[in-house]
Amino acid sequence: MTPLLEIDDIYASYGGALVLDGVSLSVDEGETVGLIGRNGAGKSTTLLSIYGVPTVRGEIRVSGKALGKRQYEPASRGVSLVPQGKRIYPNLTVEENIMLGRASGRKGAWTVARLKELFPNLARASGRPGNQLSGGEQQMLAIARALMAEPQVLLLDEPTEGLAPVIIDELIDALRVIQEAGTALVLVEQHIRMVQQLATRFVALGKGRVVTQGAVGDLETRAVQQLVAL
Amino acid sequence: MNLAQVLNGLALGALLMILSSGLALIYGLRGVMNFSHGALYMLGAYLAYEVTSQGLSFWLALILAPLGLAIVGAALELGFFRRLQRRSHIEVGLVTFGIALVIDRLIVIVWGDNTLPVRAPKAVDGTTNVFGTDYPTYRLLMIVVAIAMAAALVLWLRNSRVGLHIRAASHDTETSGILGINVDRVSLVVVMLGGALAGLAGTLAAPYFSVSPGMGQSILITVLIVVVVGGIGSVGGAMAAALLLGLVQIMGNVWLPSVAVLVPYALLIVVLLWRPTGLAGKRV
Numbered sequence A: 001m002t003p004l005l006e007i008d009d010i011y012a013s014y015g016g017a018l019v020l021d022g023v024s025l026s027v028d029e030g031e032t033v034g035l036i037g038r039n040g041a042g043k044s045t046t047l048l049s050i051y052g053v054p055t056v057r058g059e060i061r062v063s064g065k066a067l068g069k070r071q072y073e074p075a076s077r078g079v080s081l082v083p084q085g086k087r088i089y090p091n092l093t094v095e096e097n098i099m100l101g102r103a104s105g106r107k108g109a110w111t112v113a114r115l116k117e118l119f120p121n122l123a124r125a126s127g128r129p130g131n132q133l134s135g136g137e138q139q140m141l142a143i144a145r146a147l148m149a150e151p152q153v154l155l156l157d158e159p160t161e162g163l164a165p166v167i168i169d170e171l172i173d174a175l176r177v178i179q180e181a182g183t184a185l186v187l188v189e190q191h192i193r194m195v196q197q198l199a200t201r202f203v204a205l206g207k208g209r210v211v212t213q214g215a216v217g218d219l220e221t222r223a224v225q226q227l228v229a230l
Numbered sequence B: 001m002n003l004a005q006v007l008n009g010l011a012l013g014a015l016l017m018i019l020s021s022g023l024a025l026i027y028g029l030r031g032v033m034n035f036s037h038g039a040l041y042m043l044g045a046y047l048a049y050e051v052t053s054q055g056l057s058f059w060l061a062l063i064l065a066p067l068g069l070a071i072v073g074a075a076l077e078l079g080f081f082r083r084l085q086r087r088s089h090i091e092v093g094l095v096t097f098g099i100a101l102v103i104d105r106l107i108v109i110v111w112g113d114n115t116l117p118v119r120a121p122k123a124v125d126g127t128t129n130v131f132g133t134d135y136p137t138y139r140l141l142m143i144v145v146a147i148a149m150a151a152a153l154v155l156w157l158r159n160s161r162v163g164l165h166i167r168a169a170s171h172d173t174e175t176s177g178i179l180g181i182n183v184d185r186v187s188l189v190v191v192m193l194g195g196a197l198a199g200l201a202g203t204l205a206a207p208y209f210s211v212s213p214g215m216g217q218s219i220l221i222t223v224l225i226v227v228v229v230g231g232i233g234s235v236g237g238a239m240a241a242a243l244l245l246g247l248v249q250i251m252g253n254v255w256l257p258s259v260a261v262l263v264p265y266a267l268l269i270v271v272l273l274w275r276p277t278g279l280a281g282k283r284v
Helices: A043-049 A094-104 A112-118 A120-124 A135-147 A165-180 A192-198 A216-220 A222-228 B003-030 B037-053 B058-081 B089-111 B137-159 B161-171 B173-178 B183-209 B215-230 B235-255 B257-274
Strands: A005-014 A017-027 A032-036 A056-062 A079-082 A153-157 A184-188 A201-206 A209-215 B127-130 B133-136
Touching (some): A005 A043, A017 A032, A017 A043, A017 A209, A032 A043, A094 A112, A094 A135, A112 A120, A112 A135, A120 A135, A135 A153, A165 A184, A165 A192, A184 A192, A209 A216, A216 A222, B003 B037, B003 B137, B003 B161, B003 B183, B037 B058, B037 B183, B037 B215, B058 B183, B133 B137, B137 B161, B137 B183, B137 B235, B161 B173, B161 B183, B183 B215, B215 B235, B215 B257, B235 B257
Parallel strands (some): A032 A201, A153 A184
Antiparallel strands (some): A201 A209, B127 B133
């Protein structure tokens, strides 16, 4: 079976420093993969490389077809990103932020009403500008916006960063609903319990390379924990 | 100050409003302070002269000149802004300054350096009684067109899909691209619109000021001040600042004629001391 998303031997550098050194990773339809590693290991860069930030050498394929160089292309091919730091538009209302997801041009089952059901906080904050939301609400908004693009695979970059435990629980519940809808997830996380609760497989990065990978159950072993320094 | 003088201020503000909203839109999206905007305005005025001197209607010029300038805007976006988007602001600014010089020279080569007249159409050539004051109808038309343009632009930006994409891309280009917005296409729309608005302002200015080389340079500084006072990149702020500057300029002409030329700079200093990011910018 052709993987949904394939990152094939990619290299990337920032200002001359090599940050991805031959990373390969694949995601099948409907599966959840945890992408873990220390700070600076190259996790976020791996996700951003799909969008050409920074420019990469190597090939990235969606359903077996290579992605072009245009930054807007992954969204139209069913790959959506919830970026680190949320990147909500502070000048736009909650509803306008959500509607930006439709820029992908894809059609499907996610609607504003359904997203408000998934995230009731957003329903209550509908007309407010993005900069008047709490950190948790902004994270929910970033996920809702990405879902509005009708992704086949949703990339989440540190979605629990800076959130209270109770909000993290709400987020995990929402991500389970998204999994049940058949969407594949790539979860970049420091919060390893979240990876263990949601993912079936993990890929660990260190210094821009894949250092180990396997079933999520292997994360319990001392050897793997030492390797990825959790 | 009497009603006619207030209306003169609004008429000047109307022109500045049309010009500055296009400049603010382009700056918001491309981060380019387009120093060729005054030259585009002047080219619009010369196109209006050309259309009317061929015996065609001024109303037709009001359509053709903005269309022509939209095409020039497309050429600027495709030939320069898109290719130079990763270069520094100062480099791109210098390029637009060069484009302005080229347009200025081409205009002199084609139309000469004499001042050329453009007559307002007969229907708006007389005066209209406004609350007991006879006021030139053409200047009222300028005010009405500017207000209609401002309302249409704001409604379009707030309610259309493209408007939403423009507002998003103006705030964060990279995230917009990641979300699936074709930022280059949005930018093409914005720069063409900015060009068309410069063409509209030039056409409206033609019967008001006459047409001459240098008319672009003289208004460019004022429009740049409007955009800074309004809050760089803010269309709403630029519109408000344009009307304010138009009124303040006319007040200066009436009460302090010997130093009236300094009024825009004085307004710039006062506003920036009070609100360093401009009228519509966030407080720092």
